[in-house]
Amino acid sequence: MISPYLTARNRRSIFATICSLFALNVPSFACADYVTQTYILDQSNVLADGVNYGQVQIQAYDGKGTGGAGLLGGQVRLTYTANVLASYGSIDKKFGVERVGFNTDLSFTSSSINAPSGWFALPNASLTDFGTFSWIVGGVVPEESRVNPAVITISGLGDNATLEHFLFSSLKDGGGALAAVAYVGGFHTEEGEVDCVAGHYAGFPIAETPEPSSLILAIFGAFGVLAFVRKRIGNGGFRVFPIERGARTLTS
Numbered sequence: 001m002i003s004p005y006l007t008a009r010n011r012r013s014i015f016a017t018i019c020s021l022f023a024l025n026v027p028s029f030a031c032a033d034y035v036t037q038t039y040i041l042d043q044s045n046v047l048a049d050g051v052n053y054g055q056v057q058i059q060a061y062d063g064k065g066t067g068g069a070g071l072l073g074g075q076v077r078l079t080y081t082a083n084v085l086a087s088y089g090s091i092d093k094k095f096g097v098e099r100v101g102f103n104t105d106l107s108f109t110s111s112s113i114n115a116p117s118g119w120f121a122l123p124n125a126s127l128t129d130f131g132t133f134s135w136i137v138g139g140v141v142p143e144e145s146r147v148n149p150a151v152i153t154i155s156g157l158g159d160n161a162t163l164e165h166f167l168f169s170s171l172k173d174g175g176g177a178l179a180a181v182a183y184v185g186g187f188h189t190e191e192g193e194v195d196c197v198a199g200h201y202a203g204f205p206i207a208e209t210p211e212p213s214s215l216i217l218a219i220f221g222a223f224g225v226l227a228f229v230r231k232r233i234g235n236g237g238f239r240v241f242p243i244e245r246g247a248r249t250l251t252s
Contacts, residue, residue: 099138131172
């Protein structure tokens with residue numbers, strides 16, 4: 001009969017499994033150094049969802065460790081880029097982003113926001129069907145203020161200059177909330193002789209993250225699996241194949 005005991009290799013494997021289960025339930029936000037993440041703007045208020053209308057790149061540097069992309073410590077940069085699509089029909093010379101919205105749990109004033117020339121910043125404002133955003137930033141005269149890309153830089157955030165402080169959904173009941181949105185203008189979709197759409201909002205939603213209670217359940221579940229395996233091995237229910245230790249093979 002094979003010796004039924006838990007080897008060091010088994011213990012390491014079970015521990016690695018527990019760590020993996022825990023990691024799957026913990027949001028992977030970097031909390032130091034320069035970090036960047038790009039999100040696809042694939043939700044629209046008037047056009048089809050699931051289309052890559054553009055991207056928003058969020059870059060952050062909290063001043064710790066190695067910086068990047070020219071960011072100073074305590075800065076976050078949001079870069080909105082609109083894609084030119086065949087489905088847009090005719091494209092104006094001034095195609096681009098007219099205004100953007102983003103969300104954050106941080107408090108700061110418009111003086112902390114650096115935006116394209118001729119743009120303004122308005123806190124706690126509503127954008128069409130997507131709810132209320134922490135900040136709306138856009139051109140005073142939209143048609144004349146379109147840019148592509150649109151770059152927004154927030155300064156003076158200190159240690160709070162991290163991605164996790166800018167990944168929140170807009171305030172909206174009944175679904176349709178987004179984390180960030182851009183109004184793309186300067187095109188004309190046509191149906192016969194009628195111009196149907198000359199611009200639209202494109203954004204991305206936030207995937208739900210586990211609540212703390214879910215994390216606790218996952219941890220207890222993992223330890224439950226460990227206890228079950230140890231019990232089965234102790235009762236001879238699982239067999240551990242011969243392991244060589246030095247010149248000796250353990251068998252019975």
